[in-house]
Amino acid sequence: MKRSLVGLVALLLSTLVQLGCSTADVLGAHVLKGILKDDPTIVRATVKATADVNPDARDRPSPIKVRFYLLKNVKVLQNASYYDLKDQDRELLADDLLLYEEQVFKPGSVVQLELKLPPEETLEDAQVFLGIVAGYWRVDQAIWQLSREIEVHDTTEMEITLGQTGVTATVVD
Structure with a gap:
């Protein structure tokens, strides 16, 4: 039994x-x-490198390498040093990293950038941030990093300027 x-x-x-x-x-x-929502999360940006961007040791404008990240959280990005991010960004940001892109901008260049996150990557109530790290020659004297919260499941239009000593980003209405 x-x-x-x-x-x-x-x-x-x-x-x-x-x-x-x-x-x-x-x-x-x-x-x-x-x-889940059906719309992707998109950042469309006009990236402008000023004519005097990233002066080298002789004060000549030079190309600048910029890394763009879509992140779930920006704490690690904001607390990391430039050199840590330069050498091991994907490892440091792994838990929060949704998307990564790297480009080099010449002085005076204007480039259209689109970062697209598929809808299945984010839940309706999630937060997504754009993180930017710019490789300035004089990183200790530059604003080399910034982050902005972006709308999830929507398109965010931005203007990003790579200036002589810093990067700025503005949301365009």
Whole structure:
């Protein structure tokens, strides 16, 4: 009697687990569909490098390498040193990193930048931040890093300026 009862319980549990998994998958997909939005999160930016951007040791304008990040949180970015981010940014930001792009800008250049995060990457109530790290020659005298919160599941238009000694970013209405 005990053996047949144990066998019956095992069979019942096995069946419930199998049903539960497929039911959970179906229910989970419906629940997530209600939480997720259909629109991607997009940052469209006009990036302008001024004619006098990033003066070198002889005060000549020089190209500047800039890294753009879409992040869940900016605490690590804001607290890290330039050199830590330069050498190991993806490792440091791994828990918060949603998207990464790197570009080099020549003095006087104007570039259209688009960072696009698919809708399934963020929940409706999530926060997303644009982080920027610019590789200035005189990093100790420059505003080399900034972050801005951006609208999730919407398009944020921005103007980013890479100036002589710092980077600025403004949301355009």
